Amino acid sequence: MDYVKRIRDLREDRDKTQQQIAEVLGTSQTMYARYERGANELPIRHLLRLCDYYGVSADYVLGRSDEK
Numbered sequence: 544m545d546y547v548k549r550i551r552d553l554r555e556d557r558d559k560t561q562q563q564i565a566e567v568l569g570t571s572q573t574m575y576a577r578y579e580r581g582a583n584e585l586p587i588r589h590l591l592r593l594c595d596y597y598g599v600s601a602d603y604v605l606g607r608s609d610e611k
Contacts, residue, residue, distance in 0.1 A: 545606020546590075547581040553597045553604075554579075567596055 554564050565575035568589045577583040585593075594601050602608040 546585060546604050547579060549604050549606060550585070550593060551579045553593070553599065557597070564593075564596075568592055 554561070560572075561575050561579065562572040565572045568575065570589070574583065578585045578589070590601055590604060594604060597604075599611040600608065603611050
């Protein structure tokens with residue numbers, strides 16, 4: 544689950560809180576924290592929203608590419 548580290552790094556690089564990103568996704572901070580810990584799988588709709596928000600590809604977030 545390479546995305547666990549990637550979504551945390553993307554958030555921290557932009558000095559955003561889990562709460563701020565949860566609001567972008569329309570979910571709770573608790574649920575977003577579970578995505579970052581790998582306790583819950585990231586739904587595709589949230590993956591796509593994060594890609595749009597951060598301006599990166601899904602392959603980057605999923606760890607299939609190092610090119611943003």
